[in-house]
Amino acid sequence: MPPSAIDPGLIGSENERRRPELEADLEHLERVLARRGVQLDELAQRAARFAVAIPTWGVGRGGTRFARFPLAGEPRDVLEKLADCAVVQQLVRCTPRVSPHFPWDAVADVEGLRRVASEHGLGFDAVNSNTFQDQPGQPHSYAYGSLTHTDAAVRAQAVAHNIECIELGRRLGAKALTVWIADGANFPGQQDLCAAFERYLESMAAIYAALPEDWSVFLEHKLYEPALYATVIADWGSSYMAACELGSKARCLVDLGHHAPTTNIEMIVARLIRAGKLAGFHFNDSKYGDDDLDSGSIAPFQLFLVFNELVAAEQRGAFDLAPAYLMDQSHNVTDPIESLMTSATALQRAYVQALLVDREQLDEAQERNDALGAAELLRAAFRTDVEPLLAQLRARAGGAIDPLAIYRRSGYRARKAEERPARGGSQAGIV
Numbered sequence: 001m002p003p004s005a006i007d008p009g010l011i012g013s014e015n016e017r018r019r020p021e022l023e024a025d026l027e028h029l030e031r032v033l034a035r036r037g038v039q040l041d042e043l044a045q046r047a048a049r050f051a052v053a054i055p056t057w058g059v060g061r062g063g064t065r066f067a068r069f070p071l072a073g074e075p076r077d078v079l080e081k082l083a084d085c086a087v088v089q090q091l092v093r094c095t096p097r098v099s100p101h102f103p104w105d106a107v108a109d110v111e112g113l114r115r116v117a118s119e120h121g122l123g124f125d126a127v128n129s130n131t132f133q134d135q136p137g138q139p140h141s142y143a144y145g146s147l148t149h150t151d152a153a154v155r156a157q158a159v160a161h162n163i164e165c166i167e168l169g170r171r172l173g174a175k176a177l178t179v180w181i182a183d184g185a186n187f188p189g190q191q192d193l194c195a196a197f198e199r200y201l202e203s204m205a206a207i208y209a210a211l212p213e214d215w216s217v218f219l220e221h222k223l224y225e226p227a228l229y230a231t232v233i234a235d236w237g238s239s240y241m242a243a244c245e246l247g248s249k250a251r252c253l254v255d256l257g258h259h260a261p262t263t264n265i266e267m268i269v270a271r272l273i274r275a276g277k278l279a280g281f282h283f284n285d286s287k288y289g290d291d292d293l294d295s296g297s298i299a300p301f302q303l304f305l306v307f308n309e310l311v312a313a314e315q316r317g318a319f320d321l322a323p324a325y326l327m328d329q330s331h332n333v334t335d336p337i338e339s340l341m342t343s344a345t346a347l348q349r350a351y352v353q354a355l356l357v358d359r360e361q362l363d364e365a366q367e368r369n370d371a372l373g374a375a376e377l378l379r380a381a382f383r384t385d386v387e388p389l390l391a392q393l394r395a396r397a398g399g400a401i402d403p404l405a406i407y408r409r410s411g412y413r414a415r416k417a418e419e420r421p422a423r424g425g426s427q428a429g430i431v
């Protein structure tokens with residue numbers, strides 16, 4: 001077991017300092033909840049079950065098309081990424097798994113990678129393939145597409161990479177492959193829209209055939225970028241059609257930032273649940289497009305409404321397979337560890353607030369067509385300050401009452417800045 005990156009003594013003493021205030025806040029919350037017939041302890045037990053995976057690409061500074069400004073001390077390889085993920089988990093205690101991205105996280109010793117992760121107390125979640133960039137020495141370019149390319153040799157190369165990702169994921173203990181492709185057209189007429197989708201189905205069928213029995217494939221749609229006119233899998237309709245044709249192991253992954261700004265995402269979630277095709281989420285937040293901002297930083301009420309659908313579905317037993325909760329975010333101006341901790345907490349908060357919706361009263365209000373009463377029930381849950389409960393859950397599990405404060409006091413980033421000399425230069429690019 002590697003020594004804890006953040007001194008447990010520091011966590012303990014900082015928590016002690018905050019404990020009296022936390023106790024007082026918890027007593028208040030307990031009274032508020034009791035008035036609504038909710039037991040704090042029962043809620044805590046349900047809230048403790050919440051977990052969300054960390055994207056390995058999320059512990060590095062992201063960039064934009066214009067520039068990337070690396071942060072001193074950011075991880076340089078997957079082992080360093082795991083070390084940073086372990087810090088997030090040490091402090092927030094609801095991020096026990098990481099989602100790797102290949103070939104970004106490629107290593108010679110895959111079993112060794114799995115071992116190091118488990119020494120950090122981390123497991124692996126869905127594996128992501130990457131056919132949106134060219135890798136050095138790769139025979140064929142993805143400049144004009146990958147799984148949907150007009151040239152069968154390019155498609156075969158992209159299929160082979162995905163199958164390799166399945167194999168890597170199997171050795172790491174993952175159970176799903178996430179496929180997001182950048183394929184599409186930048187000009188009207190550039191691509192035969194029908195033929196490109198057919199080629200996607202054919203390529204995906206070959207990948208699907210390589211899935212182990214207990215695996216799933218998550219099809220991720222995205223409205224636009226880098227294809228600026230037409231993306232092959234642009235929306236949940238396309239991904240749903242593909243998932244249906246492929247079979248029961250194929251489901252649709254919803255990245256919250258991959259929709260037009262006014263899209264009602266919770267409605268998409270409800271439809272996919274109804275169809276038994278909701279794979280899970282790439283959580284993030286967005287103002288304009290695929291911004292990959294921290295969860296809950298722009299539209300916390302929308303996030304709550306998504307969780308409202310998930311909790312309602314969970315309570316009526318709608319899931320054969322629980323949806324995968326994964327973060328997908330990128331940070332241009334923040335310390336990624338701070339952003340990931342903030343997002344994980346925002347997600348757990350939205351989940352707990354959704355647990356607080358009085359479903360019986362909501363059903364009644366809906367039956368009576370009491371629009372305002374129904375909306376008010378949702379707002380009452382959303383307005384509830386559950387911070388003390390979240391803090392107590394973290395502290396009980398050995399984490400931090402105030403993760404951000406403790407992380408900043410720990411000096412972790414400054415230490416890493418010395419241990420991990422920068423690669424230098426500012427490159428453009430998403431990650």
Ligand code: RM4
Pocket residue numbers: 057101128180220222255282290328430
């Ligand atoms: C894409 C998409 C994928 C992610 C890449 C890095 O926009 O969200 O999930 O793997 O970015």
Ligand code: MN
Pocket residue numbers: 180220255282328
């Ligand atoms: Mn994504």
Ligand code: MN
Pocket residue numbers: 222255257258290292328
């Ligand atoms: Mn994205």
